[in-house]
Amino acid sequence: xxxxxxxxxxxxxxxxxxxxxxxxxxxxxxxxxxxxxxxxxxxxxxxxxxxxxxxxxxxxxxxxxxxxxxxxxxxxxxxxxxxxxxxxxxxxxxxxxxxxxxxxxxxxxxxxxxxxxxxxxxxxxxxxxxxxxxxx
Numbered sequence: 001x002x003x004x005x006x007x008x009x010x011x012x013x014x015x016x017x018x019x020x021x022x023x024x025x026x027x028x029x030x031x032x033x034x035x036x037x038x039x040x041x042x043x044x045x046x047x048x049x050x051x052x053x054x055x056x057x058x059x060x061x062x063x064x065x066x067x068x069x070x071x072x073x074x075x076x077x078x079x080x081x082x083x084x085x086x087x088x089x090x091x092x093x094x095x096x097x098x099x100x101x102x103x104x105x106x107x108x109x110x111x112x113x114x115x116x117x118x119x120x121x122x123x124x125x126x127x128x129x130x131x132x133x134x135x136x
Contacts, residue, residue, distance in 0.1 A: 047072050047135040055130045057084050057123040061091040065119040070136040073114065077106045082125035089117035094124060 055064050057080075064086070065074065078084045078100040086098040086107060100107055109115070121130060 050134045050136060053132045054079075055121070055132055057121045057128045057130050058126050059094075059123060061087070061093070061120050061122045063118060064121045064130060064132060065134055067116060067118045068134070068136070069116050071116050072135045073109045074119070074132065074134040075106065075108050076100065076119075076133075077104065077131040078102055078128070079104070079131050080123065080125070080128035082123045082128040084121050084123045084128055084130055087120045087122075088115045090120070092120040092122040094122050100130075 057064070064076065065071075067089075076086070081102045083095065083102060084100045084105075085092050085094050085096055086100065087093065087096075098107055098113075107113075
């Protein structure tokens with residue numbers, strides 16, 4: 001172990017994970033914490049919000065957000081009266097994958113659904129509005 005971790009109360013490697021202060025840490029997460037100089041006791045990271053946008057989703061698969069290696073998350077809100085289905089890095093298929101309900105249904109990209117790939121959508125009706133907020 002490098003001296004990088006000297007500020008932690010205790011650490012040891014167990015089952016390809018790091019145990020620090022009583023918590024188990026995935027090595028990839030730990031590397032991110034060290035490289036980004038993040039306090040391991042407070043994993044909140046300040047995000048920059050891109051300009052909010054509204055995307056008109058049609059009955060054919062179309063791009064909502066381009067692939068973005070700087071993406072840290074996004075929030076998509078269906079403000080239409082139609083269903084909208086999402087896909088990541090591939091053509092969207094209606095009622096498959098993640099489907100957002102009409103009139104306020106939303107998708108929040110979190111650590112379990114995170115991707116930097118292109119996000120595509122398809123709707124059950126033409127010109128369905130999708131509110132988009134991306135974070136970097």
